[in-house]
Amino acid sequence: MGHTAHVSALVWSAAGSLVAWLWLLLRQGWFWRTDVRLPPLRDPRAWPDxxxxxxxxxxxxxxxxxxxxxxxxxxxxxxxxxxxxxxxxxxxxxxxxxxxxxxxxxxxxxxxxxxxxxxxxxxxxxxxxxxxxxxxxxxxxxxxxxxxxxxxxxxxxxxxxxxxxxxxxxxxxxxxxxxxxxxxxxxxxxxxxxxxxxxxxxxxxxxxxxxxxxxxxxxxxxxxxxxxxxxxxxxxxxxxxxxxxxxxxxxxxxxxxxxxxxxxxxxxxxxRLGDLWRMVSRSAYAQLRHSPLLLAGTVAGLALVYLVPPVAVAAGTATGSAAAALLGAAAWLVMTGTYVPMLRYYRQPWWLAPLLPFTAALYLLMTVDSAVRHHRGHGAAWKGRTYARPEPLPDEG
CATH class of the missing domain: 3.90.550.10 (Spore Coat Polysaccharide Biosynthesis Protein SpsA; Chain A)
Structure with a gap:
């Protein structure tokens, strides 16, 4: 019974991840395309200061x-x-x-x-x-x-x-x-x-x-x-x-x-990884408005969207659950396909695209580290200055 429940949860998680990726692919503003660039130069009538x-x-x-x-x-x-x-x-x-x-x-x-x-x-x-x-x-x-x-x-x-x-x-x-x-x-x-x-x-x-x-x-x-x-x-x-x-x-x-x-x-x-870690973690929790609830939702969302597909493929293969493995593979394939255009923009090889779940795991850890540092009183630090959580401004209500 426990094994069946585990496999069922894995299948449903993989299915949820695939649905999320189909939504992102079709309904999230074509975010994965890299063709939003400045238009060809058209000179205005007069050049402003x-x-x-x-x-x-x-x-x-x-x-x-x-x-x-x-x-x-x-x-x-x-x-x-x-x-x-x-x-x-x-x-x-x-x-x-x-x-x-x-x-x-x-x-x-x-x-x-x-x-x-x-x-x-x-x-x-x-x-x-x-x-x-x-x-x-x-x-x-x-x-x-x-x-x-x-x-x-x-x-x-x-x-x-x-x-x-x-x-x-x-x-x-x-x-x-x-x-x-x-x-x-x-x-x-x-x-x-x-x-x-x-x-x-x-x-x-x-x-x-x-x-x-x-x-x-x-x-x-x-x-x-x-x-x-x-x-x-x-x-x-x-x-x-x-x-x-x-x-x-x-x-x-x-x-x-x-x-x-x-x-x-x-x-x-x-x-080095430490340089990139500091770049991301210094502002990641600020992006979440220093909210533990938003942090929890972000961690859960990242896990479902980016981590579940490879886990479903590995666990489904190990347990003999073809449904979990196939659903996870389909979600991973969509994820990989949406990442390839960005890699091309950066002139990087396509084979880095399947590694996106690993990179997402790093970003998840950076975000959690940002929150931990904030709650320890370190706040967002950059070049010798540390910024605590912003207080409401009187003229902004």
Missing amino acids: VCVVVPARDEAAVLSLSLPSLLAQDYPGRAEVFLVDDGSADGTGELARDLARRHGGLPLTVDTPGEPPAGWTGKLWAVRHGLARASERDPEYVLLTDADIAHAPDSLRRLVAAARTGGFDVVSQMARLRVESPWERLVVPAFVYFFAQLYPFRWIAREGTRTAAAAGGCVLLRAAAAARARIPDAIRQAVIDDVALARAVKRSGGRVWLGLADGVDSVRPYP
Whole structure:
């Protein structure tokens, strides 16, 4: 009786996983497709003024690979770069000035805002300072980009053209992350895949939907929309600031576009599993709004969707349950098929796709670790700063 109940539970779990995958395949905004890209360049009638704001904290190791690409932007209109040195101890500001002297290109201003006051994350305090400096130039758009992001020479042109011709208040590109070490190949494409599954890009661009997200490494923001949405003051405590920014803009009536990048690349290396673990775990629990209930639901969902299929195949084969093995194999096949396009985008071999359950297990453990660290009082930590759970802001109810 016990063996029969075990096999029955295995069959039902495998069936549930297959149903979940069929739903994701057909009903989750075609999240697995990688064709949401900036359209071919169509020049607007006039090129608006743009200011580029780069918050930077201890970025000397990557700045020489990224900042020259911004200074060398082939933009027909007026553009200027503001690098905000957020209390760096490694000479980031001095290196930025030296790079500007050696490479020339767009004008560069380096400034520092001082330590963030209570209630602000360091990055958003730096963004606030950079936006204030940029507002002196009265630009129509502001490009928020991280200090580890390298841009192709036509990147700014394409972003502005897409915003102008498409009528978008936010145009954001998910920078192509580095995939050179074995752990990067295993973990990084899955990171973008999971993000697209959670925030289907097609839904983000659709008016009348609540789905909103952006990728913080590359966000072109209309200045008027930023003022209307009270950016960054309205999101000053947000650890996942890019998603918070997109939500604030969309709630205020703005239009948001997010897609995969061509010519926008992260140069930051994550060669070891520990580096990737820290990248994910520092904000995973914040994504779940620090809710134990959401954490439990996420763990259960990840287990059903990603872990049950290989377990059902192995256990079904071992126990002679053909139904469990076949249902698990079908779910695993759908999972594998939806992951292949992302691997192709990252120029990785297809045979990594069947390993997605293992990668998902790693992400599950990272998420649990993020929650454990939070409840031990460590919070979200990044570059020497730790952020506790955000408190409700008086002006946000």
